[in-house]
């Protein structure tokens with residue numbers, strides 16, 4: 001493992017590096033304007049970052065008349081981040097540069113029901129494998145991060161009472177990964193990471209609700225441009241009660257939760273009962289794309305139930321956009337039914353400029369979100 005070095009940056013240097021890494025600034029003048037630091041302070045710190053080979057200066061930046069400024073970029077050799085988006089039966093794994101650009105993304109089968117030790121040891125071996133085959137020589141690993149499909153206590157990095165992760169309750173995920181890597185480790189709920197990654201594709205939208213419709217149902221909340229974690233379970237809409245007839249038991253042990261009717265797992269169960277061969281939520285979306293009436297009706301009903309829960313939240317939070325991602329997001333009737341419920345039931349002022357759309361970032365949203373938050377942890 002190459003990654004024991006510590007970044008020689010701190011405080012304001014990290015802020016400047018982050019502004020360049022996220023594409024917000026490419027010149028000293030822009031850094032000065034965005035950071036509020038005096039031009040002489042910016043110049044000094046940029047020289048230190050150049051000396052540390054974390055920034056490089058190249059070509060000519062955008063000219064504003066007069067001398068053409070050179071363009072600051074995060075050095076491609078500054079370091080790598082290893083990130084994973086962990087699902088129930090598969091994981092997406094990636095190596096990112098410090099700007100968040102993927103060098104490689106792979107999806108591999110895994111089984112979180114094997115428990116946290118086996119799953120996290122598998123993940124570390126998969127990261128090592130990717131580093132061996134894809135990391136450029138001499139570029140150090142700077143941080144490791146993963147999503148988990150359950151609530152995470154942000155103070156401890158422990159999973160708390162996840163409903164579909166047997167054996168994971170209270171397991172110290174961050175500590176266990178940290179034992180493999182003496183580096184900053186990020187552990188965060190999957191819908192939260194999806195929201196952070198997706199937010200980069202919605203400039204000008206500071207308040208976003210990002211729905212993850214996969215095996216489960218999650219929602220990540222961006223408020224004033226930042227992830228709202230609350231106590232760690234913010235955005236969890238899966239256990240809102242949507243019926244009162246106790247007709248379906250939820251994985252949490254209560255009857256009639258949204259998840260018991262509208263999650264990918266619930267839809268797969270209902271379709272299997274009708275004789276369809278469905279093994280993952282994407283199979284449900286594929287049946288809808290093939291215009292199979294039973295699948296379309298179930299997905300439309302799921303969208304209506306999700307939309308009715310969202311009406312309360314839209315009135316309460318007034319987001320700029322609702323973005324739907326996850327493996328069911330390709331099912332158009334789901335999005336249409338969410339739109340119909342929200343536009344019909346919400347206050348006019350809340351829906352006048354509200355956009356309800358499918359993900360712009362696609363299946364890598366959570367990986368990109370992990371990269372963003374992990375860069376903060378690396379530079380902290």
Ligand SMILES: [Zn+2]
Nearest residue numbers: 239250252257
């Ligand atoms: Zn429940």
